[in-house]
Amino acid sequence: MTTPGLARSTAHAAVVAVLALACLARGQVFQQQGFQRGAQRLGSPRQQQSFGSFAEPQFQRQQQQQQFQQPLQQQQFQQFQQASGFSCPERNGYxxxxxxxxxxxxxxxxxxxxELCPDGLLxxxxxxxxxxxxSYPNEVQCLTRSAVQPAQPTEDCPHQYGYYALGDAANCGKFxxxxxGRGYVFDCPDGLAFNPETYHCDWPDQVASCDAEAFLxxxxPEEPLLFGQRPAETRLLRSNTDCEHYFACVNGRPRRYNCGEGNAFSEELGHCDVAENVTGCAPAFRSGNDFRQTRLF
Structure with a gap:
């Protein structure tokens, strides 16, 4: 026979158990709803995957990254070797x-x-x-490696990079x-012509594409041949247009020089002198152009 006290205790315990189960069920529902709301805030599946990765242990992420990166790097290296067919003779270099x-x-x-050099360089x-x-072509000997990329001309230039002669055989001083792809025009110093083979400003008689007589x-003057050859000595002659300039005839070809401002070439002395001391050199026949023999590089 059950006593009234024992019955009340049993009933109370049953009520507590029911309430506990109800609270537990409510908590699970809340957690599930909260997780769903959090998942909605993540946005795209890529972001969700990223969010999930933060819950992974750090060592596990590192291990997975290494396992992913190593085969990928090996695969890329193998693919490139197959594409280029070139084996490096040294670890680093060109x-x-x-x-x-x-x-x-x-x-x-x-x-x-x-790699490929810019158009116009080698x-x-x-x-x-x-x-x-x-470098520029004048500094490189290609020998058997004659192939180059197709030219990429512009409105100004035949190639993207390089030095190119302007004018004709009678106007050799510009380049x-x-x-x-953008062109910048320059003048050689007075009396010199641009040499497209050397990329230097040179004596006109040394430039195959320049007519030295027409340019200067x-x-x-014709020299009488001596034993079928021209005399070896160089003749110096004053310019016909101004007395500050004079010409050296080398192997019958002219080269123009300048005595400098305030000076003139004396045919009597065979060298430059103060203009006032030179016969026939009036101020009207003097030039203020300063001549310097120079090179581009």
Whole structure:
């Protein structure tokens, strides 16, 4: 027979158990709803995946990244080796392409990457490994590597980079410097012509594409041949237009010189002197042009 006290205790315990189960169920529903609201705030599936990765242990993430990166790097290296067919002779450096003069290989940590010089420049294997590997054509000997990339001309320039002669055989003193397809015009010093083979301003008689006599507007007088050859000595003759300039006839070809402002060439002395001391050199026949023999580089 059950006593009234025991019955009340049993009933109370049952009520407590029911309330506990109800609270537990409510808590689970709240947690599920809260997680769903949090998941909605994450946005895209990519963001959700990123959010989930923060819950992973750090060592597990690092291990997974290493397992992913190593095969990918090996795969990329193998693919590039197959594409280039070039094996680095040294771990780091620049190395010539065997077929193309403006192409080269750049090796970093033993991995080769094929590179191309800008249009108009060529790879120079003589350059320091710490300097820019491309140079102007006058500084490079391509030999058998004659192939180059197609030209990329602009309105100004035949190539993106380089130095190019302007004018014709009678106007040899101008040239153009092309940089990134834009042309800049320069004049050689007085009496010199641009040499497209050397990229220097040179004596006109040394430039194959220049007519020295037409350019300088002076022709050396004919010399009688001695044993079938021209005399070896150089003749000095004053200019017909102003007395500050004079010409040296070398192998029958003219080269123009300048005595400098305030001076004139004396045919009697065979050299420059103060203009006032030179016979026939009136102020009207003097020029203020200053001549300097120079080179571009």
């Amino acid at each position: 190395f010539a392409n065997s077929r193309q003069c403006d192409a080269y290989y750049k090796c970093e940590n033993g991995v080769a990457k094929e 790879f120079n294997d003589k350059n320091s490994p710490f300097s820019y590997p491309c 153009m410097n092309c940089a990134a 507007q002076f022709r050396c």
